[in-house]
Amino acid sequence: MAGAAALIWGEWLNWRWSRALVGSGEGDSEAVVVLGYRNPQATANFVNRWRVRAGIRSIAAGRPHGTRVIFSGGAAGGAAAEARLMADYAKSVLKFDGTVLLEDRSATTWENIANVIPLLEDVDRIKIASQPAHALKARAYLRRRRPDLARRLVRADDYRPGEWMVVKPLLALYGLWTLRGLKADERKVSP
Incomplete structure (x- = not known):
């Protein structure tokens, strides 16, 4: 019973976070920013591969060539920039042929956004x-x-029911810790 409750709680919290600080979006041009994760190896690690897939699936239907995908992340954990490793994965493995831009200097989330x-x-x-x-x-x-x-x-399409379900309670706990500096109005689900 406690295990099921933890799974539901993790699912619910991740669902809420995916819907906070977003609007309905007007207009045609679109950018998908894919944030990197520390990557000490020469190819994209498991987390970065999942983030690339989430970024690619976030492209609005009918806009694969009208959307720019921006991979963001420097060489925080290894010799190669996270942005480059994610772009290589998107092109070589996922066969993404849309517009790709790289931001390869960031070491933190704050720098990702600034850059x-x-x-x-x-x-x-x-x-x-x-x-x-x-x-x-x-x-x-x-x-x-x-x-x-x-x-x-x-x-973005980075939350799907049941995806990562077993680890979502752990992601939720970690998320609560990392989001502790956000204000209450920054956590509300958008209408």
Whole structure:
């Protein structure tokens, strides 16, 4: 019984986070920002591969070539930049042939957001793809730095019911810890 409750709680919390600080999004141009995760090896690790898949599936139907995908992350955990490893995975394994931009200097989520802002200025819709708590943290950072751009945020497809279900309670606990600095209005589910 306690195990089932933990699974439901983890699922619910991740669902809530995926729907906070997003709007309905107007306009045609779109950018999907895929945030990197520490990657000490020469190829994209498990977490970065999942984030790339979440980013690619976040592209709105009918817009694969009208959407730019921005991979963000420096060489925080290894010799190669996370952005480069994720882009290589998207192109070579997932066969993604849309527009790809790299931001390869960031070592933190705050830097991810600061460094991708120039790449977001001219788009109507912005999606940030990562695990739901991490994506929420990044959306809050964008809102703090550039409220005008934050109004363009829409939901990425980085939450799916049942996906990662067994580890979602752990992700939820970790998310609660990492999101402790967010204000109450930054955690609310968007209407």
